[in-house]
Amino acid sequence: MKQKSDSIRLVVIGAIFLVLILWLVVDLYKIQITGSGQSAGYSDLKSKKDILLESTRGNIYDRNGKILATNRASYRITIEDSGNYDSNKEHQNSLNQISEKLAKVLNENGETIRNALMITLDSRNNYSFTASGTRLSRLKSDVFGRARASDMSQEEASSSAEDIINYLCDRFAVSKSEKEYTKAALLAALTIRYMLWLNSYQKYLPVTVATDVTEQTAAEVLENSDILKGVKVETGSVRVYEGGEAFSHILGYTGAISTEELEAAQKAGKNYSIDTVVGKDGIEKYMDEALQGSNGLKEVAVNQTGRIKNVLSVTDPVPGKDLYLSIDKDLQIAAYQILEQHIAGVLLSNIINAKEFNKSSLKDSSDIRIPVYDVYCALVKNNILNISPAASSKSSDLEKSISQRFQAEKKAVLHTLEEDLTVNARSYNDLPKETREYESYIVNELLQSGKGILSADAPYKEDAEYAQWTAGKISLKEYVMYALEKNWIDMSSISSSRKYVDIQEACTLVAEEILKRLKEDKEFDKLIFTSMIKNDMISGKEICELLYVQGILSQKDSDYQLLKGGQLSPYEFIRKKIRNLEITPAQLALEPCSGSVVLAEASTGKLLACVSYPGYDNNRLANQADGNYYSQLLTDLSLPLYNRATQQLTAPGSTFKPVTIAAGIEESVISPNTSIYCDGVFDKLSPPLRCWKRSGHGEIPNAAAAIQNSCNDYLCDISYRLGSKGNSHYVENQALTLLQKYAKLFHLDQKTGIEITESQPHITDTLAIPSAIGQGTHNYTALQLEAYVNIIANSGTSCSLSLLDKIQDPVSKAAEKVPSSKKGEVNLSDAAWDTIHQGMLLFAQNNNILKDMKVSIAGKTGTAQEAKTRPNHALFIGYTPSENPKYSITVRIANGYYSSNAVSTGKDILNYYLGLEDKKTLLNGKASEASSQRTD
CATH class of the missing domain: 1.20.5 (Single alpha-helices involved in coiled-coils or other helix-helix interfaces)
Structure with a gap:
């Protein structure tokens, strides 16, 4: 069974x-x-594959429909890891070969590979990072596969660019042999591999390697498609900006999305990829979501070789919206040019034919002058001239001659420093001037700046021996020896395998390390070079000739031969080139070299112009950024990336005085008719504070006349009365509190609401008497002063400042107007408003620059002192027509000497916009005549 x-x-x-x-x-x-x-x-x-269908980024227009930012069709090179491999070794070898070949094709055609790895080769052919701070930390955490920078080990966090290269070579099985790769070729191949690896979680999505490539490059890539597996030529678009440097800070620029931006976008549910282009600065960043639109998606079926068999589904992309700014394109460009002309005029008027200018005996910072030798040196310090000491066969005879002299001088300088570090004990005060500068550089830049020789936590600033050094009473060797005894010097950072027994031997090793670093230090080279200029070892004429030899100026210029022949002196030559703006204030980065202008509709707060000088070429930063250009901008001493209009904080000077008048009237310590006698000094408190008019104004009959004459004595007395109100004696804190109250009433404690980055303002918190005339610790941007003068023009109505006019759908053409936004009302008595308006009108009517304008205008100047050894900042605020204000304006020229220079700038800009003077005369491309009129 x-x-x-x-x-x-x-x-x-x-x-x-x-x-x-x-x-x-x-x-x-x-x-x-x-x-x-x-x-x-x-x-x-x-075997499905998702193909991203990119949206078209919206255009940006000015208020009149003139294009500011648009897209241009272009070719781009992409790569995807679409192969099937039998082993990891085969996988790595295949991708390495493809990356190497693609990099070679791109480099030979002069294309730029997208630098997602943020590493470049420096002038000494060493790997170095192009990022710093949090961007660099994030790069390292991505490379080492850490979710957060804080998850990295100490070794990973401190890894050098060379360490990253070695790590990625091991990770991707790339040979580090110099026989197979040059450093440049290895970096290019690794960069492509790194981008592929970042996208490995989306294997079938392509990665953009290079954008805006030429037709020749595209053709060569296609011709090599049999060996460049996964590499494609695609059509796309690149961002193009109009308007030049005048618009750089407003528009900003676009670029490839960063890891942090991608993570944030994906968390927000946005369909972004590693190739998504986003706004990086300016209005491009603030309005990115509207401009971006939304990507589409095509889902396809593919066979084993990656070929598309059929389309499964399609979601069409939605184009980004078009933006219309409130800015007037022509006005913005004109204001930028007029501002540059006036800054050049101020600079030119203060250059003298001298080697040096002694500031120690100055009584007034407006007496500061600029020796022409400082101009020669500025061309070197701000990297306009190339002073690379290595002369090549391509160098001119002049460059070779200068190079030989430089090399000999550098050798002598290093020998002297070696002696001072190891043998001599000459105190700092006993050294020649040039040697003092060199040794100060060593201490400040190589010992104490966190570059590795001196421990970061060394308490040297609190030490008595450091005080001896700063007083010049000890030698550099003694200072180094003392630092060694105190264990301040991190000997582990000294790149030597030699051991030391005593302090003297350790000092020798430190000296060797310092000298080694100085040999490779470009900033130290500049120090030697400028010293040679000042000692006539390199002449001013040679510096001027270098401008032609190195292509800064065209050799077809008739002045070249006049300069070489001696018919035009170097001093006359420099002045002529600045006058003609062939050499600009931005290039020299002397003082002055920068400024800002803001012009708005008084009733709405909509900006018609928002200028920051100097600017930059945002076309070179957009799309695939020009790394060399960005590095140049970072080291430019004129700070072109810094938005002076929205970020630079300075004291308002006498432009603040209407606030003090309002406080005086509203707190009943004065009436509109109060008279005060000005004898040129306010001395009710110590130390006394002088009026700008040292002889005094005499009798100031009323508060409006105090604004008209900008009388310090009158305004200081108001502050004194505020502090004495209800008391038997003056109480400074009470005066300060009341000044703060009225500054806040005028919204000077708030940002303006503009759609791009701006700094936080600061109302004074000390020194009530100086604060009454706009000194103390007041700090405002030009934009915030514009919001303030707009309130005055509107007799109390406060508007948020805005760059936006409307947002339009590019398909339906339906437009959404961006309304003006009211922030509130500043409630003052009619007596206070009438006094302020009358005072500002009287100021303009009696000002030599403004009184002949063909339209009525009210205004107030300001002179803000930052340091006694630097020229004062020049400011002007105003509105027009005075009886029914339509426009308000703010001008600031940093280190502009006299406020009248800001007044004449504002006048020219208003005359341009209102059509009151010939535009060609206003925009003549020449330095304007500077003013030395004192009005505050």
Whole structure:
């Protein structure tokens, strides 16, 4: 019975296996012969590919519909890891070969590979980072596969660019042999591999390697498609900006999305990829979501070789919206040019034919002058001239001659420093001037700046011996020896395998390290070079000739031969080039070299112009950024990336005085008709504070006249009365509190609401008497002063400042107007408003620059002192027409000497916009005549 049941069980099992075998045979037939059936469907399901359909970024226009930012069709090179491999080794080798070949093609055609790795080769052919701070920390955490920078080990966090290269070579199995790769070729190949690796979680999505490539490059890539597996030439677009440097800070620029931005976008549910281009600065960043639109998606089925079999579904992209700014394009460009002309005029008026200017005996910072030798040196310090000491066969005879002299001088300087570090004990005060500068550089830049020689936590600033050094009473060697004794110097950072026994030997090793670093230090080279200029070892004429030799100026210029022949002196030559703006204030980065202008509709707060000088070329930062250009901007001493209009904080000077007048009237410590006698000094408190008019104004009959004459004595007396109100004596804190109250009433404690980055303002918190005239610790941007003068123009109505006019759908053309935004009302008595308006009108009517304008204007100047050894900042605020204000304006020229220079700038800009003077005369491309009129 048992045997029978076992037989039946075997038969059933056998039948089941037979059915399964038959089913597999049939299914295999369907897959291989007919390509149908469930298994085939399952195979297709596993071979889907999502293709991103990029949206078109919206255009940006000015208020009149003139284009400011648009898109241009271009070719781009992409790569994707779409192959199938039998082993990881085969996978790595294949991708390495493709990356190497692609990098070679791109480099030979002069294309720029997208630098996602943020590493470059410096002038000494060493790997170095192009990022710093949090961007660099994030790069390292990405490379090492850490979710957060804080998750990295100390070794990973401190890794050098060379360490990153070595790590990625190991990770991607790339040979580090110099026989196979040059450093540049290795970096290029690794950069491509790194981008592929970052995108490995989306294997079938392509990575953009280079954008805006030429047709020749595209053709060569296509010709090599058999060996460049996964590499494609695609059509796309690049961002193009109009308006030049005048618009750089407003528009900003676009660039490839960063890891942090991508993570944030994906968390927000946005369909972004590693290739998504986003706004990086300016209005491009603030309005990125509207401009971006939304990407589409095409889902396709592919076979084993990656070829598309059929389209499964398509979601069309939605183009980004177009923005219309409130800015007037022509006005913005004109204001930028007029501002540059006036800054150049101020600079030119203060250059003298001298080697040096002694500031130690100055009584007034407006007397500061700029020796022409400082101009020669500025061309070197701000990297306008290339002073690379290595002369090549391509160098001119002049460059070779200068290079030989420089090398000899540098050798002598290093020998002197070696002696001072190891043998001599000459105190700092006993050194020649040039040697003092060199040794100060060593201490400040190589010992104490966190560059590795001195421990970061060394308490040297609190030490008595450091005080001896700063007083010049000890030698550099003594200072280094003392630092060694105190264990301040991190000997582990000294790149030497030699051991030391005593302090003297350790000092020798430190000296060797310092000298080694100085040999490679470009800033130290500049120090030597400028010293040679000042000692006439390199002449001013040679510096001027270098401008032609190195292509800064064209040798076709007739002045070149006049300069070489001696008919034009270097001093006259420099002045002529500045006058003609062939050498600009931005290039020299002397004082002054910068400024800002803001012009708005008084009733709405909509900005018509928002200028920061100097600017930059945002076309070179957009799309695939020009790394060399960005590095140049970072080291430019004129700070072109810094938005002076929205970020630079300075004291408002006398432009603040209407606030003090309002406080005086509203707190009943004065009336509009209060008279005060000005004898040139306010001396009710010590130390006394002088009026700008040292002889005094005499009788100031009323508060409006105090604004008209900008009388310090009158305004200081108001502050004194505020502090004495209700008291038997003056209480400074009370005066300060009341000044703060009215400054806040005018919204000077708030940002303006503009759609781009701006700094936080600061109302004074000390020194009530100086604060009444706009000194103390007041700090405001030009933009915030514009919001303030707009309130005055509107008799109390406060508007948020805005760059936006409307947002338009590019398909339907439906437009959404961006309304002006009211922030509130500044409630003052009619008496206070009437006094302020009358005072500002009287100021303009009696000002030599403004009184002949063809339209009524009200205004107030300001002179803000930052340091006694630097020229004062020049400011002007105003509105026009005075009886029914339509426009308000703010001008600030940093280190502009006299406020009248800001007034004349504002006048020219208003005359341009209102059509009151010939535009060609206003925009003549020449330095304007500077003013030295004192009005505050």
